[in-house]
Amino acid sequence: MASVPHEVAIPRTYGVSARTQRTFLRIATGVILLVLWEVLVRWLAPPFVARPVTVARALPHVLANHLPPGTPTFWGAAEATVVASAEGLAIGIVGGVLVGLTMGRLRTADRLLRFYISTFFAMPIIALVPVMTLWFGYSSTVRLYIVALGAFLPICLNVYDGTRSLPASFVEVAQSYRARWWNVWFGIALPASLPYLLAGFKLAVGRVLVGAVVAEYIVNLKGLGSYIVFDSRTFHQPEMMVAVLFLALLGVSVNAAADLATRRFLPWYRRSE
């Protein structure tokens, strides 16, 4: 229903479905972008800079872990980053849901904590990475704290918002059926906040990945962050680009999975209300 009507329309080709057209258009655009990248880099940049052709050539031996001795292996790095991010997300979800619900339902908790949560949410968490190396040493503890914080804050704030916007009538219905506080918190407030939780989760994924990669670079931990920096400093840019593409795909697919989960598990939630 919503479109800018005076836009340049695609000429209608009959016999081909809109979906096929769209896919074709997207692939074609992708090819054009790749060609542009290839040509521009070949033309303007130093020879070590990654181009689609060199990245494609690097892809097989990177994925097969056939790398020069002494260099970090790709899959080892990817595993470290993914596992740490998942841990951080798990901690962030559990903590964020509990604290968010508490703040949303108890005014005193809200007043005590809101300042801290919203302040930490606004600040770039990666500012804390160097300090944390002083506190926890150059260890993976730093990365864990960073990813956990990166996940906790957006999820907590979103669950808080969701709980706060819970219609009073739902609580009343629950009370009329003799609901106790835990029924209201976990039976009413939590499911009503699930759409908010998912929005927070998507935000959290982005923050967690950035946090993990930055921590890996500064603390020099095994992971994609240090892999990328090592490869770039040793002029292995095509190998580095494989990791960048992997991170991009990871971000996209987790987001897509979250959207899919919304449609699959929250069919009652419609955006237009």
Next chain:
Amino acid sequence: MSAIQVNEPKPRMIVPHSVRGGAISLVGLVIGAGIWEIVGRHTQAASFAPFSQTVSALWLMTRSGELPTALESSLELFGAGLGFAMLFGFFGGLFLARIRLLRIGLEPYILMLYATPMFALIPFILSLFGFEFRAKVIVVTLFGVWPILINTLEGARSVSNDLLEVAKSYRSTEPKLWRHVIIPYTLPYTMTGVRQAIARSLIGMLASEYLLAATGLGNLILTYTNRFDTARVLAAVLVITLLATILMAIGRAIENYFARWKAGV
């Protein structure tokens, strides 16, 4: 609507209520500073600094001119990066809203770049544009531009056909259609994107200061971390936190201003 709303007027005594709430918030702040102070005093000086030391470090760094210089440098980077992000995001969004072919073609790639941790691209940008200010501005812009572009695009696409029809029935010309209908309708969306971009650009600012030529607040943090001067590191972090809070407040105020015609804002 529901009867309970009709029957329950808002409590008359609002003032004492909010005073109490404010007092609780204040207690929260005092407890926080107290915990910081106590934890800081009971650990080794090298690893943690109490609140009081951090504040005095802040004062010393301000007086020496070190902090204002760093702040200025960081803000310059942030401002330039966010400025370009707004420029490209807004006009790029409008442009894509208008040209369907380009929009459909580019959509997946834009979403992909939005989801990519931009930090990973910094070495690539380094190889193309070097270490200096220009490269760093590009990094900040790359962090910030996507939410602005995507929100603007969504806003411009959701202008209702009814309103466009009204404008056309009044014989609006194309430029006036944009000026009176599409752009005002889109701006609140853009500003929501700008608010998100502020947070992301701050991350970009620090990331580029960490990884490219070390300047500004990022440089302060790295330098004093290497000297194990926790008080000064925390002072710099405190300044960044303050900066982020202020910028977010400004972002929210601008967003509300542009969305003032929307119900319930």
Next chain:
Amino acid sequence: MSTNGAAGRIQIDGVAKQFGDLRVFQDIDLAIGEREIVSIVGPSGCGKTTLLRCIDGLVQPSEGEIRIDGAKVTEPPRGVAVVFQHFGLFPWKTVYENVAYGLRLAGAPKDQIAESVARHIELVGLKGFDKAYPYQLSGGMQQRTGLARALATDPHVLLMDEPFASIDAQTREILQFELLRIWESRPMSMVFVTHSIEEAVLMGDRVVVLRGRPSSIHEVIETGLPRPRTRDVLSSPRFNEVREQVWSLLMHEAEQAERELQEVR
């Protein structure tokens, strides 16, 4: 748990409710007998819904007390169920899950829940809609779900809070007669709050008219209409007589309020 044969007598003694400076109603004395239906009508803002909430213990009266089967009401009692004007269905639960809600909270065994929920979904005519979500249902069907949820807990007191007020006129009439049919098959005490005079007369054994500011019971009218009530009741002389009586009582009030308003101006 079964309340078959249980009483459901409601005793309201000198009840008043005050919100801050606003006194909503006072001096309410009312006794509702076993399996009796009492309708409560009154101008909007007279507190009839608040009175209902007091009976369920959702709101505590400022003065006086309410007893159900001799036990003072301080929280929502077992065996009392409310049907809300806003339906109060949880949007994330299916029809089945919504109807099961009360039984789940009461800790009923699983097979009993399954049996009772299925039976009540059928009773209200929603067979086949078990897996539907509230947004997929019309207003009438949503309130059928709300009714099934209330009935599934096997209450001996049913509190109706303008249950059909937000449903279109034709559906409302269908639901009214269906409720009467269900009541015939399993009579229970009912307090029926409504702003529709026809509905009050059609449902009630007695009609309680609230009036004044703060409001109090102005008159209690025995409808004296036969049960079971069918559509024929609507055209009976007695129905029209009672309706006229209630109407004139309320009209008088409305005119008076209007006049007072004029004087203020």
